[in-house]
Amino acid sequence: MKTDYIGKPTSRVDGALKVTGTAKYAAEFSADGLTYGYVVSSTIAQGTIKKIDLEEALNLKGVLQIFTHENVSGLAWFDRSYKDEDAVAGSPFRPLYDKKIRYSMQPIALVVAETFELARYAASIIKVEYTTESHISDLKENIPNSFKAPKGKVGFKPPVSRGDAKEAFENAPVKIASEYIHSAEHHNPMEIYATTVVMEPDGKLTVYDKTQGVSNCQAYISKIFGLSAKEVRVMSPFMGGGFGSGLRPQYQLFLAVLASLELKRSVKVSLTRQQMFSFGHRPASVQQMALSASPDGTLQSIAHTAYGETSMFEDYTEVVVNWSGLVYQCENVEQKYDLVKLNTYTPLDMRAPGAASGFHAIESAMDELAYALKMDPLALRLKNYAERDQNDKKPFSSKALRACYAEGAAKFGWDKRSIEPRSMREGNNLIGWGMATGSWDAMQMKATANAVLTADGKLTVGSGTSDIGTGTYTIMTQIAAETLGLPIENVTFKLGDTLLPEAPLEGGSWTATSVGSAVQSVCTTIKEQVFKLAKKVKNSPFANADLKEVNFDNGEISLKLNPSKTLSITDVMKQSGKVSIEEEATTMPNPIHMLEYSFNSHSAVFVEVKVDEDLGTVVVSRVVSAIAAGKILNPKTARSQILGAVVWGISMALEEDSVVDNNFGRFINHNLSEYHVAVNKDINDIEVIFVEEKDDVINPLGIKGLGEIGLVGVAGAVANAVFHATGHRVYNLPITMDKVLGLSE
Ligand code: MOS
Numbered sequence: 001m002k003t004d005y006i007g008k009p010t011s012r013v014d015g016a017l018k019v020t021g022t023a024k025y026a027a028e029f030s031a032d033g034l035t036y037g038y039v040v041s042s043t044i045a046q047g048t049i050k051k052i053d054l055e056e057a058l059n060l061k062g063v064l065q066i067f068t069h070e071n072v073s074g075l076a077w078f079d080r081s082y083k084d085e086d087a088v089a090g091s092p093f094r095p096l097y098d099k100k101i102r103y104s105m106q107p108i109a110l111v112v113a114e115t116f117e118l119a120r121y122a123a124s125i126i127k128v129e130y131t132t133e134s135h136i137s138d139l140k141e142n143i144p145n146s147f148k149a150p151k152g153k154v155g156f157k158p159p160v161s162r163g164d165a166k167e168a169f170e171n172a173p174v175k176i177a178s179e180y181i182h183s184a185e186h187h188n189p190m191e192i193y194a195t196t197v198v199m200e201p202d203g204k205l206t207v208y209d210k211t212q213g214v215s216n217c218q219a220y221i222s223k224i225f226g227l228s229a230k231e232v233r234v235m236s237p238f239m240g241g242g243f244g245s246g247l248r249p250q251y252q253l254f255l256a257v258l259a260s261l262e263l264k265r266s267v268k269v270s271l272t273r274q275q276m277f278s279f280g281h282r283p284a285s286v287q288q289m290a291l292s293a294s295p296d297g298t299l300q301s302i303a304h305t306a307y308g309e310t311s312m313f314e315d316y317t318e319v320v321v322n323w324s325g326l327v328y329q330c331e332n333v334e335q336k337y338d339l340v341k342l343n344t345y346t347p348l349d350m351r352a353p354g355a356a357s358g359f360h361a362i363e364s365a366m367d368e369l370a371y372a373l374k375m376d377p378l379a380l381r382l383k384n385y386a387e388r389d390q391n392d393k394k395p396f397s398s399k400a401l402r403a404c405y406a407e408g409a410a411k412f413g414w415d416k417r418s419i420e421p422r423s424m425r426e427g428n429n430l431i432g433w434g435m436a437t438g439s440w441d442a443m444q445m446k447a448t449a450n451a452v453l454t455a456d457g458k459l460t461v462g463s464g465t466s467d468i469g470t471g472t473y474t475i476m477t478q479i480a481a482e483t484l485g486l487p488i489e490n491v492t493f494k495l496g497d498t499l500l501p502e503a504p505l506e507g508g509s510w511t512a513t514s515v516g517s518a519v520q521s522v523c524t525t526i527k528e529q530v531f532k533l534a535k536k537v538k539n540s541p542f543a544n545a546d547l548k549e550v551n552f553d554n555g556e557i558s559l560k561l562n563p564s565k566t567l568s569i570t571d572v573m574k575q576s577g578k579v580s581i582e583e584e585a586t587t588m589p590n591p592i593h594m595l596e597y598s599f600n601s602h603s604a605v606f607v608e609v610k611v612d613e614d615l616g617t618v619v620v621s622r623v624v625s626a627i628a629a630g631k632i633l634n635p636k637t638a639r640s641q642i643l644g645a646v647v648w649g650i651s652m653a654l655e656e657d658s659v660v661d662n663n664f665g666r667f668i669n670h671n672l673s674e675y676h677v678a679v680n681k682d683i684n685d686i687e688v689i690f691v692e693e694k695d696d697v698i699n700p701l702g703i704k705g706l707g708e709i710g711l712v713g714v715a716g717a718v719a720n721a722v723f724h725a726t727g728h729r730v731y732n733l734p735i736t737m738d739k740v741l742g743l744s745e
Contacts, residue, residue: 003485003554005478006701009636010488014238014473023238026210027194031266034196035064037259038119039252040109040126041275042101045343045665046135049099049108049128057122062114064263066126069096069108072258075224082223085216085505086247086349089152090314093346095251096258101130102312103345104666105278110255112267135343135665139284139309140181146307146338149317155443155508156317159304159335160325160391165290168301168332172292176368180289180361181732184309184658184667185282186675187350191240193279194270195256205260207234209253212246212466213505218498220249221257229498232257236496242468244349247507250279277670280348281658283308283316285357289324289365297375297383301332304362310339311346318347318354324362325391326600327439328384343665349507351648352708355440356715360653360733363436363716367723376419377435377720378409389598397597398695400628401437404604407689408435408626412606421727429610432725438603438713442630442704443510444589448501449518451480453526453581455573457555459486461522462494465503465515470707471637475512476519478634479701483523484530485552486569493519501584509601509705512633514587517699522585527552529583533576534567541565593697601629601709605649605717611725616740618722619684620650625714626689630704635690642688642710649714651678657734 017023042049054066083092095107109126113119136142151158169175191210198206205227211217214234221232239246256269271278290303304324310316321335350356370377382405388395409415417433418424424431449463461480467473476493480486494500503515528547534557535542541559542550551558558566573581608622625646632638655676661668669675688710695702715733722740723729730739738744 003481003487005482005488006633007631008634010474010478010634011636012471012474013477025191025238025240026196026208026236027192027268027270029196029198029208031198034266034268035112035114035263036116036119037255037267037269038111038116038123039107039255039269039271039275040111040123041105041278042108044101044130044132045104045137047101047130047132049101050131051129052109053127057111057126060118060122062118063122064112064114065259067096067110067255067258069098072096084220084248085154085213086507088314088316088346089150093313095254103343104664105275107251107255110259110269112259112263137342137344137660137662137665139307139340139342140286142340142342143286143307146340149337149339150315152315153317157319157322159321159337161334162325162390163332165301165303165332165334169290169292169303172300173295174372175290175292176365176372177290178365178368179731180287180364182285182357184284184660185350185652185656186277186658187243187245188276188672188675188677189241189243189245192271192273192276193250193252194268195253196268197256197260198266199260199264205232205257207232207257209234209236210239210246211236211249212242212468212507214464214466214496214498215502216505217249217253221253224254225257225261234498236466239466239468243351244353244507245280246468247349247505248280273672274670277658277667279345282350282353282357283310283347285320287320287361289361291365291369293369293373295373297373297380299328299330299384302328302330303334305336306358307338307340309342309344309347311344312341314346315339316347318349320354320358322391323355323358323439326389327362327386327437329386329390330384351645352440352711355708355712356652359436359438359712360715360719363713364719367434367720368729378405378414381405381437392598394596394598397593397599397697398630398693399600399602400691400693401602401604403691404602404626404628407691408604408606408624411687411689412624414606421724426610428613430613430725432609432611432721432723434717434720434724435604435606436713436716436720438605438709440509440601440709440712442513442599442601442698443508444517444699445504445510445514446586446588447503447514447518448584448586449515449522450501450582450584451522451526453530455570455579457486457570458490459484460492460494461519462500463503463515463518464498464500465495465511466506467495468506470641471634472506472511472515474637475633476515479516479519480523483520484527486555490555509707509709512703512705513699513701516701516703517587518585520701521587522583525583525585526581529581530569530572531557533578534572537567537572537575541567597697599698599704601627601704603627603709603713605713607717607721609718609721609725611722611740616737618654618735618740620718622685624687624689625710626691627709628691628693629706629709630693630695630698631702632690633703638690638706639688641706643686645710646686646714647678647683649711650682650718653715653718653733653735655734
């Protein structure tokens with residue numbers, strides 16, 4: 001049996017734990033004498049708390065304490081310069097810091113009681129009086145007050161322009177200009193945000209938190225409460241979806257730790273589904289696109305301006321417009337990205353932040369241009385294919401986007417498309433075919449992993465990363481097992497614990513690359529150690545052999561040229577008198593390659609929609625998503641990643657909409673019955689293709705990450721298909737039936 005696992009469709013190693021309910025999530029941990037917190041949320045968006053009357057609630061038997069801004073002063077609070085790993089420019093929100101209200105549903109009190117029900121009831125009888133001030137919540141109306149997006153966030157690149165887009169646009173024979181609007185969207189993972197703080201007998205804290213970064217949360221708690229890292233252990237073994245919502249420490253973490261330290265008790269704080277709409281979202285945006293071309297389709301200019309919302313206290317930034325200058329060959333590019341301050345919580349990275357909304361605008365505009373040129377939309381993309389990254393003036397480490405276009409189009413049957421809108425029909429349904437391009441950054445961060453090989457041939461590898469449902473446990477186990485040539489069932493991967501070596505936040509699609517590299521590196525070191533021992537055992541067949549001359553497979557070492565000469569790893573350990581071998585390794589991206597190349601994954605998405613001519617309802621009947629993302633570690637979990645992202649893209653295009661009532665400055669559909677997401681009935685045929693993409697530059701594993709690329713482009717492809725079906729372009733997502741019928745914009 002070959003122990004080659006990389007590139008093989010391996011089932012999730014944590015699958016059985018999950019489907020049997022054995023996997024424990026943050027709110028499922030318990031402790032002796034556990035107490036329960038319930039958060040009170042503000043009902044206004046801007047103003048101050050005049051009076052907060054706790055008396056009746058505090059008098060209830062079993063209510064232990066109610067924390068408000070009036071009784072938490074005297075905390076060590078933050079080192080003001082401290083920023084969490086995903087922080088943006090500005091001053092991070094501090095729960096219960098003062099009487100000011102900066103956004104609707106701001107947490108203003110935490111009730112702690114002996115039971116959850118009691119805490120919830122007590123919270124309901126707290127009387128709050130506010131001095132209400134006028135709030136700002138309408139992005140479009142406030143664009144005149146926009147300002148240039150500042151730096152301050154890891155990975156944010158300010159937009160760059162080149163050439164003269166204005167002049168080229170003026171002089172070009174074919175041109176289009178349009179505006180795209182996105183309302184806010186919320187991550188809405190299945191698992192609710194929760195923290196269980198266990199106060200250990202020695203006063204130390206064990207914190208089970210829902211987070212995409214345990215060390216980020218540990219540092220945050222330590223800074224606020226003046227604790228050492230030894231006094232706070234943060235764990236997050238499983239996560240029921242993140243999508244970016246767990247990149248920053250959420251306020252229930254702060255509140256639970258505060259209460260635990262003050263009461264010297266274990267405390268659990270779990271938010272409600274409504275409160276899941278109170279701590280970050282994909283920002284609403286307004287985007288303006290202007291494209292021009294010569295009659296043969298050669299792009300003459302691209303101008304892309306985006307206005308994104310941010311909060312009153314921080315300036316959230318994401319890369320929205322730079323994709324325009326990256327994805328197509330064009331000499332005249334103008335890119336602008338400004339922010340508008342609103343009374344809202346600071347927006348938060350949400351799967352493919354910036355790209356998901358940016359590419360909808362770019363790819364819809366390219367579609368419009370194709371119709372203006374009377375050109376096939378795919379032919380227009382191919383005509384302007386970018387061989388190099390013109391933003392950064394570098395070659396790509398690899399770019400198999402052409403193959404995505406070709407294989408995706410072939411699978412979809414794109415060549416059978418009639419070019420005119422409203423030209424394809426099936427009874428009462430107008431049929432539309434649309435396509436779009438996508439791209440995402442392929443990033444690598446510093447990461448550390450450790451590994452212990454024991455005499456019984458079992459390997460335990462660990463790194464403080466997380467698995468937000470993406471398959472981290474599985475792919476790390478595959479990499480470790482293959483590197484050391486062990487059967488996969490002999491390998492255990494541990495994550496989500498600050499006692500493990502530090503890993504970056506799980507985000508940005510960089511975990512497979514970053515943590516995978518560290519795992520590969522530490523297992524290679526263990527392999528070298530084992531081989532050293534193997535050479536020294538009595539009558540070793542490898543005494544004069546080099547590591548390159550042997551295979552590690554199925555727990556055995558053998559000579560490549562004489563495979564009958566073998567020694568098992570357990571034999572080597574036994575004969576050497578070794579109980580275990582333990583190693584640690586840290587990996588980083590290659591700094592020279594970083595300077596010389598651009599690293600991107602790419603996609604081509606093809607969509608068929610059926611639009612009921614009378615009702616305006618849109619059904620996405622077919623999707624083909626072709627992905628170029630380097631080597632695919634696990635085709636099974638990788639396909640699931642892309643499937644999930646395509647489902648989300650359909651949801652984004654047709655359904656997701658966090659509606660702000662400007663009278664109250666508040667998200668009013670803050671529940672899963674009114675915030676619509678795609679469900680089973682909305683999903684039909686989805687085909688995922690991974691095109692061959694060999695990349696020797698990017699990292700030793702040749703991988704690019706898959707967390708976000710599957711979403712980029714989908715909304716644009718759906719929108720383009722709806723136009724092809726109906727001849728009516730909807731510029732404002734989501735594309736609901738009223739907009740399709742032209743009854744609203
Ligand atoms: Mo992702 S939005 O970086 O979790």
